[in-house]
Amino acid sequence: MNDMxxxxxxxxxxxxxxxxxxxxxxxxxxxxxxxxxxxxxGCEHGVCGACTVLLNGDSVRACLMFAVQVDGADVVTVxxxxxxxALTDLQANFRRHHALQCGFCTPGMLTTAHxxxxxxxxxxxxxxxxxxxxxxCRCTGYIPIVDAILATAEARNDGGAQGAGEPK
Amino acid sequence: xxxxxxxxxxxxxxxxxDDVRRPDMLHAVVIRSPxxxxxxLGIDASAALELPGVVxxxxxxxxxxxxxxxxxxxxxxxxMEKFLQVPLASxxxxxxxxxxxxxxxxxxxxxxxxxxMVFVDYDSLxxxxxxxxxxxxxAVVHEQQGTNVASAYxxxxxxxxxxxxxxxxxxxxxxxxxxxxxVPLETRGLVAEWDPVAKHLKVWGAGKVPFANRAILADMxxxxxxxxxxxxxxxxxSFGVRGDFYPEDFLIPFASFHxxxxxxxxxxxxxxxxxxxxxxxxxxxxxxxxxxxxVITGMRGKVVADLGAYxxxxxxxxxxxxxxxxxxxxxIDHLGFEVRAVITNKTPAGxxxxxxxxESAFFRERLIDIAARELGIDPAEFRRxxxxxxxxxxxxxxxxxxxxxxxxYDSGDFPAVFDRALAHFGFDDLTALNGRxxxxxxxxxxxxxxxxxxxxxxxEHARLELRHGGGFDxxxxxxxxxxxxxxxxxxxxxxSLGIPCEGIRVHHGSTTHLAQGFGAYHSRxxxxxxxxxxxxxxxxxxxxxxxxxxxxxxxxxxxxxxxGRVVREADGQTVATLAQLASGxxxxxxxxxxxxxxxxxxxSNRLTYTFGVHLAHVSVDPATAQVRVExxxxxxxxxxxxxxxxxxxxxVGAAVQGLxxxxxxxxxxxxxxxxxxxxxxxxLLPSSTDFENVDALTLELCPSPSNPLGVKGAGEGGIIxxxxxxxxxxxxxxxxxxxxxxxLPMSLDNLARSLRQSRAGGTGVAR
Numbered sequence: 001m002n003d004m005x006x007x008x009x010x011x012x013x014x015x016x017x018x019x020x021x022x023x024x025x026x027x028x029x030x031x032x033x034x035x036x037x038x039x040x041x042g043c044e045h046g047v048c049g050a051c052t053v054l055l056n057g058d059s060v061r062a063c064l065m066f067a068v069q070v071d072g073a074d075v076v077t078v079x080x081x082x083x084x085x086a087l088t089d090l091q092a093n094f095r096r097h098h099a100l101q102c103g104f105c106t107p108g109m110l111t112t113a114h115x116x117x118x119x120x121x122x123x124x125x126x127x128x129x130x131x132x133x134x135x136x137c138r139c140t141g142y143i144p145i146v147d148a149i150l151a152t153a154e155a156r157n158d159g160g161a162q163g164a165g166e167p168k
Numbered sequence: 169x170x171x172x173x174x175x176x177x178x179x180x181x182x183x184x185x186d187d188v189r190r191p192d193m194l195h196a197v198v199i200r201s202p203x204x205x206x207x208x209l210g211i212d213a214s215a216a217l218e219l220p221g222v223v224x225x226x227x228x229x230x231x232x233x234x235x236x237x238x239x240x241x242x243x244x245x246x247x248m249e250k251f252l253q254v255p256l257a258s259x260x261x262x263x264x265x266x267x268x269x270x271x272x273x274x275x276x277x278x279x280x281x282x283x284x285m286v287f288v289d290y291d292s293l294x295x296x297x298x299x300x301x302x303x304x305x306x307a308v309v310h311e312q313q314g315t316n317v318a319s320a321y322x323x324x325x326x327x328x329x330x331x332x333x334x335x336x337x338x339x340x341x342x343x344x345x346x347x348x349x350x351v352p353l354e355t356r357g358l359v360a361e362w363d364p365v366a367k368h369l370k371v372w373g374a375g376k377v378p379f380a381n382r383a384i385l386a387d388m389x390x391x392x393x394x395x396x397x398x399x400x401x402x403x404x405x406s407f408g409v410r411g412d413f414y415p416e417d418f419l420i421p422f423a424s425f426h427x428x429x430x431x432x433x434x435x436x437x438x439x440x441x442x443x444x445x446x447x448x449x450x451x452x453x454x455x456x457x458x459x460x461x462x463v464i465t466g467m468r469g470k471v472v473a474d475l476g477a478y479x480x481x482x483x484x485x486x487x488x489x490x491x492x493x494x495x496x497x498x499x500i501d502h503l504g505f506e507v508r509a510v511i512t513n514k515t516p517a518g519x520x521x522x523x524x525x526x527e528s529a530f531f532r533e534r535l536i537d538i539a540a541r542e543l544g545i546d547p548a549e550f551r552r553x554x555x556x557x558x559x560x561x562x563x564x565x566x567x568x569x570x571x572x573x574x575x576x577y578d579s580g581d582f583p584a585v586f587d588r589a590l591a592h593f594g595f596d597d598l599t600a601l602n603g604r605x606x607x608x609x610x611x612x613x614x615x616x617x618x619x620x621x622x623x624x625x626x627x628e629h630a631r632l633e634l635r636h637g638g639g640f641d642x643x644x645x646x647x648x649x650x651x652x653x654x655x656x657x658x659x660x661x662x663x664s665l666g667i668p669c670e671g672i673r674v675h676h677g678s679t680t681h682l683a684q685g686f687g688a689y690h691s692r693x694x695x696x697x698x699x700x701x702x703x704x705x706x707x708x709x710x711x712x713x714x715x716x717x718x719x720x721x722x723x724x725x726x727x728x729x730x731x732g733r734v735v736r737e738a739d740g741q742t743v744a745t746l747a748q749l750a751s752g753x754x755x756x757x758x759x760x761x762x763x764x765x766x767x768x769x770x771x772s773n774r775l776t777y778t779f780g781v782h783l784a785h786v787s788v789d790p791a792t793a794q795v796r797v798e799x800x801x802x803x804x805x806x807x808x809x810x811x812x813x814x815x816x817x818x819x820v821g822a823a824v825q826g827l828x829x830x831x832x833x834x835x836x837x838x839x840x841x842x843x844x845x846x847x848x849x850x851x852l853l854p855s856s857t858d859f860e861n862v863d864a865l866t867l868e869l870c871p872s873p874s875n876p877l878g879v880k881g882a883g884e885g886g887i888i889x890x891x892x893x894x895x896x897x898x899x900x901x902x903x904x905x906x907x908x909x910x911x912l913p914m915s916l917d918n919l920a921r922s923l924r925q926s927r928a929g930g931t932g933v934a935r
Contacts, residue, residue: 038180047848078180102650103177104404141824
């Protein structure tokens, strides 16, 4: 277990290097080694989705991946969705629609929704609900989250402002 | 108004307890019993201690000098004090998950490795997992007490025997609510740091009742309360379970005390499911007496609450309040209840959002529907005949909890709320669907009514500081678990002072900021915390008039406060703006006491009472027993709302949590007391595809007379009626199959079984 492995990757647009145990999860690497504590751990067995990050643009569960698996990859966490001090249109809509209460599931919801909207820019309500069905929220009842994601898609399709824009 | 706290949550800049890091910090892993009932013959930690990075393994021998039972905090019932939990098992374990030892290591991964290497020698004992079996004899969980009944009492009022003797109709039914709980998305955690030089302990990760927990912790560690700070960081949901004083709330600070280094413990999900309070499990045999006019004249019954293996800080709320609220919103003159709180070899229980209320609403509202059907009275009309009327307010519902005063509903127009709810739902049109099959699915409409006590006393405190630059730091004694208190408290202050919310920073829940506080429970923050803010704003106005008088040489008596500035009473001319009042103040941080600071409190032991109506339209596929919630509405009169968006969000969130609790969530045990739902693959929570058609309507009909804001608490009312309304809707949908739901959850398995039984000619009683 103590054979350390050297990894190199992009995180939120910056080059990152690390020397890690093979068993270190990506979530712990982000939180403990890079101090990116926006990625949350709610279950550590892949059900709750709080740890979701973007890996080469796709949403993945950081608790189910090892840091060594992301060597050479491009990772974006919730901290990298918008420039410091700004919100993306999706984040602003979460706020407007009261799509968060305790905020613990929110980073995973945002990253999941972010990847989903890129793949499916004109979703139906049903598609939005299915897209976030792997992310648990105990506070909101999901309805405002679905509203926020749909409102974002609609505004984008109407040519509305994209907030702070795409992640780095 | 959008929430102030959202920005940091949306950008990943919140600070939850696992985000707290201290220099030289150790990581703790709690070793828990794998057996429900066993004698500990020995613990061998030698192999674990040899692992590089392992610093200590703490067992009962280490804590012996400090070991004492964790006290109860709310609603202690007679006898319960004999079943309290000591933070680490000494010689006997009594539930799967009971703490047995704590491993401390430099790294979490190493601590978990070490935990696997600690050998605990157990001698298995017989376990008792069912409350009725526990009362009937067999295994005694606490051998020295000789009984598994922690508390047994009778309460009532009027002459219940006569009411039943004289009744036109009586109906008795036996009900059960399953064991489930809050399961917040953030698990519990603590970071404790003992400073041996300053002899001061800091603990991050407090929630719910930091001041009460500080008192318990300081007492257990033989420190003065002033030597202990409990610090509330961001909290990922509580719903009643987070922040009670658990064994770990002693063990982790003790560990830091023991080794002289900071210690972090973050519960994993499996631990959370087996170690954080469970709730709700209750049996009830309930009976009503009805006169010829359809008026309920009497109610009696037997309540059995399953507390699990130990009495923690507030399990008395379940049987106590569960019984108190059995009569609900109806004027019933004659009541009689036998209550028993029972110990079993399962995880200890505590409060979960709407504690006792969810259970009692299910029992009562289901029985009312059963009776209405048998009497041939429309269930809405039956309820209308019995609801407490506005002219009966305030209504004394009797004293039904030992040691507690009478329940007095403070205000409300229950029939008006009821009619508004039915109209908003479109009940009259939808009710035609009851029991009908449309496109292969059987439809049912159900309802439940429930009052809710809110605004728990005894008081709340606030401190307010005017800062350099003209901003305010507001410190409140109530805590937050993500409900939005930073925004709400800022709104109350802004309104009281006539200033914008911007520039108000709200600090909550930490014992560092205030001398005293009570916390977040019993839907009390807006009522008690908000009223304390009103009080502190009034004091600040007086302080600012005095300051303006000093600064300008004008007698304060000739001045008055007007929307963020001081004016001359005579002609309304501005004497000093907020910026002028703040000029010359030092630029000090939020934790400092400034030059213009005031403290105030609001005290009241008078509870506020909301009233809510839940309405459900479901359809059931009789082939698969799958229930679809076609439409769900929760209507509640909360007196007055401070932030409608937050109240609406709380209500819808609570309702969906209740829908999940009614259909999905369940802690299941096998006959040996093993918890067999130890992951999110087995313990099912609602997801975004389960319940999409849920809405809430909040009314401001009857402000509370007990506080200056007129508010009644919100946040729990949305869950209370869910079990009852849904069980009535499903029972109506499946009435022709002979299915009558008397047990929860209405899981796919349970409903399918009752449908199979009904087809096979059985009773069809849903279990």
